[in-house]
Amino acid sequence: MIDLHSHTTASDGSCIPEDLIRQAVDLGLEALAITDHDTLDGYDEALPFAKAAGLDLVCGIELSTKFRGRTVHLLGYFLQQMPTQDFRDWLRIGQESRRDRNRRLVERLQSLGVDITLAEVQAIGRTQTGRPHFARIMLQKGYVSSLQQAFDEFLDCSAIGYVERQEAKIEEGIQRILDAGGLPSLAHPVRVAENEVRGKHEEMITAMAELGLRAVEVYHSDHGPREVARYRGIAQRLQLEMTGGSDFHGDVKPKIRLGHGRDGNLNIPRTVLDRLRQVRVPAGVGHSFGLS
Numbered sequence: 217m218i219d220l221h222s223h224t225t226a227s228d229g230s231c232i233p234e235d236l237i238r239q240a241v242d243l244g245l246e247a248l249a250i251t252d253h254d255t256l257d258g259y260d261e262a263l264p265f266a267k268a269a270g271l272d273l274v275c276g277i278e279l280s281t282k283f284r285g286r287t288v289h290l291l292g293y294f295l296q297q298m299p300t301q302d303f304r305d306w307l308r309i310g311q312e313s314r315r316d317r318n319r320r321l322v323e324r325l326q327s328l329g330v331d332i333t334l335a336e337v338q339a340i341g342r343t344q345t346g347r348p349h350f351a352r353i354m355l356q357k358g359y360v361s362s363l364q365q366a367f368d369e370f371l372d373c374s375a376i377g378y379v380e381r382q383e384a385k386i387e388e389g390i391q392r393i394l395d396a397g398g399l400p401s402l403a404h405p406v407r408v409a410e411n412e413v414r415g416k417h418e419e420m421i422t423a424m425a426e427l428g429l430r431a432v433e434v435y436h437s438d439h440g441p442r443e444v445a446r447y448r449g450i451a452q453r454l455q456l457e458m459t460g461g462s463d464f465h466g467d468v469k470p471k472i473r474l475g476h477g478r479d480g481n482l483n484i485p486r487t488v489l490d491r492l493r494q495v496r497v498p499a500g501v502g503h504s505f506g507l508s
């Protein structure tokens with residue numbers, strides 16, 4: 217059994233990298249990928265522990281990107297080479313833009329009479345502070361009676377407190393991953409298309425494949441047998457690779473277990489990773505984005 221989708225405290229998981237490695241080893245996982253949101257820090261920190269424990273640790277990332285006006289998560293797997301320094305620099309610029317958005321969001325909310333500080337939200341969101349953390353503090357301080365209300369009235373893109381954040385388009389995310397020597401895979405496709413009419417999945421993934429997407433996350437805690445069959449079929453028809461993982465976040469999402477997923481719906485064989493390792497991703501092909 218392997219797990220190619222997990223998060224540490226470097227993004228929004230609750231396990232420090234060392235503990236995540238220990239859990240993977242205790243579970244007998246044959247391989248683990250750390251795919252923190254927009255940062256490689258968790259992987260970097262975990263690597264020596266994985267080496268010491270003899271665990272096959274795969275370097276991964278999960279990027280937030282925009283596709284047709286909505287946020288789409290894009291996984292990147294670095295199977296043949298470590299990500300380039302250019303890619304690491306680009307991630308740091310992205311983190312700076314998130315911090316800048318958070319500063320502007322605090323100002324905007326204060327101007328609307330919501331008294332919260334950056335320190336308060338950063339205390340719970342750490343390096344990945346985002347709108348869900350703002351919502352939690354607003355709830356704690358009694359400005360709203362639910363997280364949903366915080367989004368509906370203040371934080372959603374149609375709400376009065378909304379502050380735009382620069383998010384890369386999916387084509388840039390795909391190309392950045394390819395340029396850095398990685399394999400781009402669409403994360404939990406069921407979430408992208410869940411509000412769409414039936415039959416849109418294949419059209420959507422076809423459009424992404426034309427932008428350079430190389431794989432689809434067929435196996436995921438949110439995918440039942442029907443979704444697995446659907447995305448496997450699409451991947452085969454479009455000649456895309458298949459990836460899979462639990463999306464483990466530790467105590468933050470207690471129903472999802474490392475390796476096993478939700479209610480034991482996952483048991484991803486090692487052959488999935490063996491196959492991915494045979495895919496050649498020529499680094500530096502296609503259009504390169506300059507750092508601006």
Ligand SMILES: [Zn+2]
Binds near residue numbers: 278289403404
């Ligand atoms: Zn995700």
Ligand SMILES: [Zn+2]
Binds near residue numbers: 463
């Ligand atoms: Zn994830």
